[in-house]
Amino acid sequence: MSAAETRSGSTEEKSDKWLDAYRDPVASLYTFTQCITLADIQADGDWKLIIADLGTGMFNMKLKVYKGTNLMSENTIIDLPTGVVTFYMDLNEPRTPAIAVASGPYIYIYKNLRPYFKFTLPQIEVNAVEEDLWNQMKESSLNVYVLREMLEGMRADGTPLTVRSLRFLQLQDGADMVAFAEMYKNTPLKKQTVITCLGTMKKSMAEEDAISCLIIGTESKCIYVLDPEAFTVLATMPLPIVPVFLSVTGMFDVEYRIVASCRNGCIYTLKRGTTDTEKSFIELNSQPVGLERIGKTIYVGCMDETLQCFTSKGKKLWTVQVPASITTIEVLDYKTKGFKAVLVALSNCEVHLYKEKYLVDIIKTDSVVTGMRFGRFGREEGALIMTTRGGGLIIKILKRNVVFEERDLTGGPPAAQNVKLNIPKKTKLFVDQTMRERENAVAMHRTFQRDLYLLRLRAAREYAKALDKSMNPISSDPTEPLKLAAQVQGIGPVFKMTVNLQNTSLSQASVNLLITFDFDDKLYNFKKTYIPVPMLVPGLNYAFETFIECLSDKGVSDNVKVYVLKEGKNIPIITGVISMPVSETLVVV
Amino acid sequence: MGLFDGLARWLGIKKKEANVLVVGLDNSGKTTIINHFKSEEYKNHDIVPTIGFQVEKFKTKSLSFTAFDMSGQGRYRDLWQAYYRECHGVIFVIDSSDKLRIVVAKDELDALLKHPEVQRKRIPILFFANKMDLRDAVSSVKCSQLMELENIRDKAWHICASNAITGDGLDEGIQWLTDQLKDVLVKK
Numbered sequence: 001m002s003a004a005e006t007r008s009g010s011t012e013e014k015s016d017k018w019l020d021a022y023r024d025p026v027a028s029l030y031t032f033t034q035c036i037t038l039a040d041i042q043a044d045g046d047w048k049l050i051i052a053d054l055g056t057g058m059f060n061m062k063l064k065v066y067k068g069t070n071l072m073s074e075n076t077i078i079d080l081p082t083g084v085v086t087f088y089m090d091l092n093e094p095r096t097p098a099i100a101v102a103s104g105p106y107i108y109i110y111k112n113l114r115p116y117f118k119f120t121l122p123q124i125e126v127n128a129v130e131e132d133l134w135n136q137m138k139e140s141s142l143n144v145y146v147l148r149e150m151l152e153g154m155r156a157d158g159t160p161l162t163v164r165s166l167r168f169l170q171l172q173d174g175a176d177m178v179a180f181a182e183m184y185k186n187t188p189l190k191k192q193t194v195i196t197c198l199g200t201m202k203k204s205m206a207e208e209d210a211i212s213c214l215i216i217g218t219e220s221k222c223i224y225v226l227d228p229e230a231f232t233v234l235a236t237m238p239l240p241i242v243p244v245f246l247s248v249t250g251m252f253d254v255e256y257r258i259v260a261s262c263r264n265g266c267i268y269t270l271k272r273g274t275t276d277t278e279k280s281f282i283e284l285n286s287q288p289v290g291l292e293r294i295g296k297t298i299y300v301g302c303m304d305e306t307l308q309c310f311t312s313k314g315k316k317l318w319t320v321q322v323p324a325s326i327t328t329i330e331v332l333d334y335k336t337k338g339f340k341a342v343l344v345a346l347s348n349c350e351v352h353l354y355k356e357k358y359l360v361d362i363i364k365t366d367s368v369v370t371g372m373r374f375g376r377f378g379r380e381e382g383a384l385i386m387t388t389r390g391g392g393l394i395i396k397i398l399k400r401n402v403v404f405e406e407r408d409l410t411g412g413p414p415a416a417q418n419v420k421l422n423i424p425k426k427t428k429l430f431v432d433q434t435m436r437e438r439e440n441a442v443a444m445h446r447t448f449q450r451d452l453y454l455l456r457l458r459a460a461r462e463y464a465k466a467l468d469k470s471m472n473p474i475s476s477d478p479t480e481p482l483k484l485a486a487q488v489q490g491i492g493p494v495f496k497m498t499v500n501l502q503n504t505s506l507s508q509a510s511v512n513l514l515i516t517f518d519f520d521d522k523l524y525n526f527k528k529t530y531i532p533v534p535m536l537v538p539g540l541n542y543a544f545e546t547f548i549e550c551l552s553d554k555g556v557s558d559n560v561k562v563y564v565l566k567e568g569k570n571i572p573i574i575t576g577v578i579s580m581p582v583s584e585t586l587v588v589v
Numbered sequence: 590m591g592l593f594d595g596l597a598r599w600l601g602i603k604k605k606e607a608n609v610l611v612v613g614l615d616n617s618g619k620t621t622i623i624n625h626f627k628s629e630e631y632k633n634h635d636i637v638p639t640i641g642f643q644v645e646k647f648k649t650k651s652l653s654f655t656a657f658d659m660s661g662q663g664r665y666r667d668l669w670q671a672y673y674r675e676c677h678g679v680i681f682v683i684d685s686s687d688k689l690r691i692v693v694a695k696d697e698l699d700a701l702l703k704h705p706e707v708q709r710k711r712i713p714i715l716f717f718a719n720k721m722d723l724r725d726a727v728s729s730v731k732c733s734q735l736m737e738l739e740n741i742r743d744k745a746w747h748i749c750a751s752n753a754i755t756g757d758g759l760d761e762g763i764q765w766l767t768d769q770l771k772d773v774l775v776k777k
């Protein structure tokens with residue numbers, strides 16, 4: 001047990017769950033999860049890896065197709081890709097799916113690894129003022145600086161501008177501005193949106209190779225459903241904000257559900273026939289970095305280092321804290337074993353596997369994983385493709401007989417909690433007692449109630465008596481508000497008693513008071529048994545002292561009472577009871 | 590072994606019989622290899638993926654083989670071990686062009702070697718680094734390195750690059766296996 005543990009702990013590579021099929025730390029692949037997919041694009045049972053490589057972000061953007069570990073095809077992409085999917089667009093045999101690459105306002109379709117079609121998203125209406133400005137520019141009635149100022153103003157007002165205007169505003173140099181305006185002023189002003197996310201949805205059949213529609217999320221806060229055969233827009237669904245991640249299930253002609261997480265940190269659900277998308281359905285407390293769905297549960301990785309899980313109705317099921325920030329998430333769906341879990345790539349070079357909220361596996365990598373895809377690759381069912389921040393490519397294969405302990409690797413109740421305690425059998429006494437209690441429950445309850453009432457009555461009586469005799473150290477007489485505190489000092493046989501008196505009223509002085517004591521005169525001898533009290537000014541503390549001598553050397557002690565009396569009244573105003581300490585016997589030397 | 594069998598063998602009338610287990614991942618070329626050794630009339634011209642397993646018989650000059658052609662598909666690989674007890678030798682076929690899955694083949698080989706029925710036996714293992722004709726194929730040396738064959742110490746083993754379609758390399762491998770099996774069967 002411990003040996004196995006140390007082995008798996010020390011060598012990060014030797015996992016008992018994954019085989020290391022391939023690792024190229026310098027594959028120079030710069031991509032992310034949405035741009036990686038796996039498909040049998042040649043219908044030969046050998047699934048290919050399809051990656052839209054972002055290159056440097058300006059140059060070298062390519063659509064790469066890998067057969068096993070070999071690059072089999074490369075196609076240049078003109079603009080930054082934002083998503084790659086494969087889908088069946090016809091019923092032709094052999095059943096080869098097409099590849100769709102989203103880039104700018106276009107969808108590029110590839111069939112048999114060759115460019116096949118380019119679809120352009122519908123144009124958006126250009127702002128009238130902006131159009132007018134450029135028209136004036138065309139007629140040369142406008143100065144570039146004026147144009148700049150006007151456009152600047154529009155941008156400040158939050159008017160969405162065309163790409164041309166935005167590019168123009170970036171120019172600093174006057175000559176550049178003139179050149180730019182000269183170059184473009186004669187071409188009509190167009191406004192195009194940019195695709196932010198891409199998905200697929202079966203059209204009317206559920207089969208694995210049924211024809212699918214493309215689902216496109218755009219910067220213009222819309223989701224489009226595209227017909228795969230005619231390339232027409234089947235449906236346009238407006239959203240309150242720009243969608244960034246999509247999760248699509250169902251069939252367009254039957255029933256479907258599109259879950260979109262958006263830039264405002266909210267998740268919206270679109271169903272067949274929904275019109276009101278405004279009603280936010282899940283509001284996250286942090287921006288999402290990945291959205292996945294397993295069955296009816298929605299998993300969201302958030303920027304606050306949490307993985308959150310929701311029902312399809314938007315009810316939060318749980319949140320787990322992960323040890324580092326999440327870079328991307330992906331579903332692990334191992335069909336042969338019916339095992340589904342969520343892979344969470346973290347910025348600490350680890351990929352955590354969560355089965356529901358339980359961490360069941362950790363994969364360590366040598367660089368931060370930024371893109372992941374799990375699925376069939378080559379002829380292998382459980383392949384995990386990972387691309388790293390440094391441009392590396394890692395491929396792992398799930399072992400055939402893998403078992404994931406469906407319990408948390410960390411935390412959770414300790415094993416000892418499940419060990420049964422050796423509880424002794426019930427004794428006869430216990431059983432008898434239980435029987436008796438069961439049979440006489442009413443009588444017992446009554447007895448208890450009666451005793452309780454008696455106790456309360458007694459307490460009340462004592463309290464009344466104490467009030468009556470003023471046997472408490474705070475006066476209950478409203479005309480003489482006094483507080484008494486007495487203490488005894490010394491070790492004997494002579495003690496000093498200090499009686500502190502305080503007039504607790506706000507304004508009224510106390511007069512004609514005196515202090516006297518009640519004690520056993522066989523035991524104690526008081527130096528003063530009667531202390532006249534001067535007028536007590538409100539709020540001040542007065543101390544009166546007397547010495548007490550203990551007459552016994554038997555080590556006994558008794559209570560002593562302090563009374564504060566008012567002249568002409570036979571009931572003390574207050575009484576203090578002091579229990580005297582035992583006197584030390586005189587040491588005769 | 591019956592008296593008559595022994596007599597017949599002594600007289601050289603009957604060939605020795607050997608059971609060999611043919612294993613390897615799906616699509617590595619196992620069925621194609623066995624097909625190569627079958628006589629013309631039994632040859633299969635249309636090879637489809639094997640389901641479960643198939644039993645085939647073929648003869649070489651000095652041995653008659655009963656080959657258990659096992660399916661290499663993941664869900665059937667657990668069947669292999671059921672035949673470890675009966676087999677005298679193993680043919681392990683590797684698709685040398687499927688670099689991605691060499692680790693999977695190695696994992697299955699490790700499991701085979703660790704199996705108690707295999708461990709307690711002295712069986713020869715013949716590896717075919719098949720599909721050597723393909724452009725992506727790795728050499729048999731590289732293949733044996735990736736499979737870490739040098740770590741097999743208590744079994745006789747041999748690796749041949751092969752092309753099951755043309756038959757290149759197959760006879761060399763079977764010759765080695767025949768020599769090994771004759772040893773084993775004689776000592777029995």
Ligand SMILES: Nc1nc2c(ncn2[C@@H]2O[C@H](COP(=O)(O)OP(=O)(O)O)[C@@H](O)[C@H]2O)c(=O)[nH]1
Pocket residue numbers: 613614615616617618619620621622636637638639661682719720721722723751752753754
């Ligand atoms: N190019 C080439 N193809 C081969 C070779 N051996 C087998 N194949 C092909 O590989 C595929 C799978 O072969 P098969 O014998 O069914 O593999 P099995 O699953 O291991 O039984 C078939 O299409 C064969 O034609 C070979 O040496 N070279």
Ligand SMILES: [Mg+2]
Pocket residue numbers: 619620621637638639658659660661
């Ligand atoms: Mg076969």
